[in-house]
Amino acid sequence: MTEPIKKKYRASPFLRRGGAKPKRAERLLTVALELFSKSDFSAVSIKKIADEAGVNSSLIYYYFDSKEILFQAALERAVLQTLQNYEMLRERHNNPAELISDWFDTHIVLAEPIKKLVKIMLDYSTSGTQHEVIDSIIYQFYKEESQLLSASIEWGIKLDLFNAVDPLRAARLASTFLDGAMTRALIMPTLDVAEVINDLKDVFWEHLGYDPTSKSKGCQQPVHHLLS
Amino acid sequence: MTEPIKKKYRASPFLRRGGAKPKRAERLLTVALELFSKSDFSAVSIKKIADEAGVNSSLIYYYFDSKEILFQAALERAVLQTLQNYEMLRERHNNPAELISDWFDTHIVLAEPIKKLVKIMLDYSTSGTQHEVIDSIIYQFYKEESQLLSASIEWGIKLDLFNAVDPLRAARLASTFLDGAMTRALIMPTLDVAEVINDLKDVFWEHLGYDPTSKSKGCQQPVHHLLS
DNA sequence: GTCTATATGCAGATAGAC
DNA sequence: GTCTATCTGCATATAGAC
Numbered sequence: 241m242t243e244p245i246k247k248k249y250r251a252s253p254f255l256r257r258g259g260a261k262p263k264r265a266e267r268l269l270t271v272a273l274e275l276f277s278k279s280d281f282s283a284v285s286i287k288k289i290a291d292e293a294g295v296n297s298s299l300i301y302y303y304f305d306s307k308e309i310l311f312q313a314a315l316e317r318a319v320l321q322t323l324q325n326y327e328m329l330r331e332r333h334n335n336p337a338e339l340i341s342d343w344f345d346t347h348i349v350l351a352e353p354i355k356k357l358v359k360i361m362l363d364y365s366t367s368g369t370q371h372e373v374i375d376s377i378i379y380q381f382y383k384e385e386s387q388l389l390s391a392s393i394e395w396g397i398k399l400d401l402f403n404a405v406d407p408l409r410a411a412r413l414a415s416t417f418l419d420g421a422m423t424r425a426l427i428m429p430t431l432d433v434a435e436v437i438n439d440l441k442d443v444f445w446e447h448l449g450y451d452p453t454s455k456s457k458g459c460q461q462p463v464h465h466l467l468s
Numbered sequence: 469m470t471e472p473i474k475k476k477y478r479a480s481p482f483l484r485r486g487g488a489k490p491k492r493a494e495r496l497l498t499v500a501l502e503l504f505s506k507s508d509f510s511a512v513s514i515k516k517i518a519d520e521a522g523v524n525s526s527l528i529y530y531y532f533d534s535k536e537i538l539f540q541a542a543l544e545r546a547v548l549q550t551l552q553n554y555e556m557l558r559e560r561h562n563n564p565a566e567l568i569s570d571w572f573d574t575h576i577v578l579a580e581p582i583k584k585l586v587k588i589m590l591d592y593s594t595s596g597t598q599h600e601v602i603d604s605i606i607y608q609f610y611k612e613e614s615q616l617l618s619a620s621i622e623w624g625i626k627l628d629l630f631n632a633v634d635p636l637r638a639a640r641l642a643s644t645f646l647d648g649a650m651t652r653a654l655i656m657p658t659l660d661v662a663e664v665i666n667d668l669k670d671v672f673w674e675h676l677g678y679d680p681t682s683k684s685k686g687c688q689q690p691v692h693h694l695l696s
Numbered sequence: 697g698t699c700t701a702t703a704t705g706c707a708g709a710t711a712g713a714c
Numbered sequence: 715g716t717c718t719a720t721c722t723g724c725a726t727a728t729a730g731a732c
Binding site: 277278279280281282283358359361362363365366367368378382409412413415416417418419420421422423424426427428429436439440443446447 | 650
């Protein structure tokens with residue numbers, strides 16, 4: 241089960257902005273993420289990815305040592321892009337309630353790429369195979385999300401905007417619910433994600449004892465940094 | 469993409485209790501569900517299922533016309549068993565708060581089989597293939613769950629136990645969150661599902677304006693009707 | 697009902713020409 | 715960098731003996 245770990249495109253500092261990155265590799269990663277999120281790892285053939293990207297299947301092995309490496313790179317890229325969104329969220333707000341509200345809205349606007357991310361993480365986690373790199377990517381993702389949320393909640397409590405709830409637990413609650421919304425949307429494509437997330441938002445404010453109408457400065461457009 | 473629909477083991481009145489059902493077929497369904505939930509459809513080979521069940525791989529084709537039919541039958545069985553649990557839940561309580569509480573607890577106790585169910589539904593839904601039968605099974609599953617919950621909430625409102633929330637939306641909220649708990653547990657196996665679900669329960673009572681400590685008659689053991 | 701043997705096809709991966 | 719050609723193995727599925 242523990243396959244030999246192959247290398248290439250191992251560089252974690254992805255998307256080195258401005259760097260002369262191979263366009264083909266980027267294109268392949270985008271297509272791969274798209275397909276891996278639609279179907280699952282073993283159902284997606286190298287040929288399908290190549291066809292979709294408009295190249296010969298052999299070329300994939302020029303950029304990535306194996307299908308697994310390609311999968312890993314696609315997942316890493318998706319996580320990093322999502323983390324970048326979180327970072328932008330953080331920088332954009334000087335008010336915890338707005339930040340959290342924006343975080344919910346971001347999940348509505350970016351529902352599609354986030355659904356892909358959830359699906360692909362799920363496939364990996366339940367596949368039985370383990371790779372340190374991927375494990376740590378996923379771990380970091382949830383850690384960052386948890387930190388973003390719990391820090392905001394704590395901050396709101398200090399400002400006396402929120403009830404004195406346990407920040408970590410409340411963060412986990414919100415984060416877990418969002419996973420649920422994504423999962424449900426994957427299972428039932430007809431689901432109105434926005435509606436569900438807004439319902440949750442209401443309940444979450446209720447839990448925090450926060451009245452969103454009181455301090456609303458108009459709904460800012462959520463940050464997009466579109467995945468693929 | 470639209471494969472010809474094969475038959476055999478087509479009989480939806482599964483588990484006809486008392487009926488002389490082939491033990492081998494049952495065994496195969498159990499093993500199949502187990503494997504399909506661990507990995508994904510295309511990653512699970514017929515041979516693996518056969519090996520695990522201790523029979524020759526050809527035998528599977530004696531009972532099921534194809535791998536897809538086997539998958540479909542396994543999913544159907546899992547859903548029906550879960551629905552049976554819901555039915556037992558319904559019959560066991562004459563108090564909406566207890567019923568809902570028991571519903572949450574059931575998800576803790578039966579986390580493993582329910583995780584399998586969620587995973588397998590997800591795999592199917594995102595596979596791109598469509599089969600009327602499976603679609604309707606999944607649809608029915610969520611419909612029944614929604615009915616169980618919303619009816620209980622409505623009931624509680626009438627009894628003046630709960631706030632006058634929108635029963636359907638509240639039901640969807642709880643149900644979606646549970647999906648999230650299962651998803652998260654699949655992605656991060658170290659997660660303490662019980663803890664997360666109990667947190668949700670608290671928030672849900674809060675939302676319904678219900679104080680669980682007031683009327684607690686001691687925690688009844690949740691219903692099990694173990695999914696293999 | 698359960699097995700052995702096998703047909704058939706496609707997937708992942710490599711070698712090497714251009 | 716990108717392609718053609720090809721090796722190798724395994725997966726689904728079938729035929730047919732017992």
